[in-house]
Amino acid sequence: MHIDKSFFAQHTVEVAKQLLGCVIIRHWQGQEVVVRITETEAYRGADDPASHAHRGITARNRTMFGSPGHLYVYFTYGMHHCMNIVTEPEHTPGAVLIRGAELIQGIEVVRHFRGTKVEDKNLLNGPGKLTQALNIGLEFNEYDLLSNDSPLILEVGAGNVSYQATERIGISKAKDYLWRFVTH
DNA sequence: TTCTCGATATTCT
């Protein structure tokens, strides 16, 4: 189902909740991978000390200040990529980190990128694992999800999903923000 | 099952 730009232009926390249950479709070399989002985190520059955008615009985070519905991909810890979806109106920084998903279709492609030794439950349960499984790199930074273009498509899920709100993972600031959302 | 630690580029102090 089509997603409107106004969906992404909402408050980042709201988008993070509503992205749960949504489906990512990745086309790679004629094959299709389909995953369902199960874990997200909101990062809002304006009032969030843990956000990359909190101290202003830089070469890395400038996508967060751009158009809602774009992808914000960054390289971290010297070896991993993280995939976010840009939120809030243009010039207002915000993004939702996609932390985890469950596999619906395309195990062959996922195994190709994640390797054969990994257990099934560990294929997509982390932001770095997810980008590796879907072969998402910096070339996807600023990719427009609203274009509904072939390599990467986002579709809404079945509707309301029950979730739990917790502290975000791997941060030291703003630990009291319960801006991580996990499906039950 | 849980803990510790190394890898390693970019950003921050």
Place this chain on the structure above:
DNA sequence: GAATATCGAGAAA
């Protein structure tokens, strides 16, 4: 020089 929106291997328990 230190920290980081991480992961996986190996050690400890």
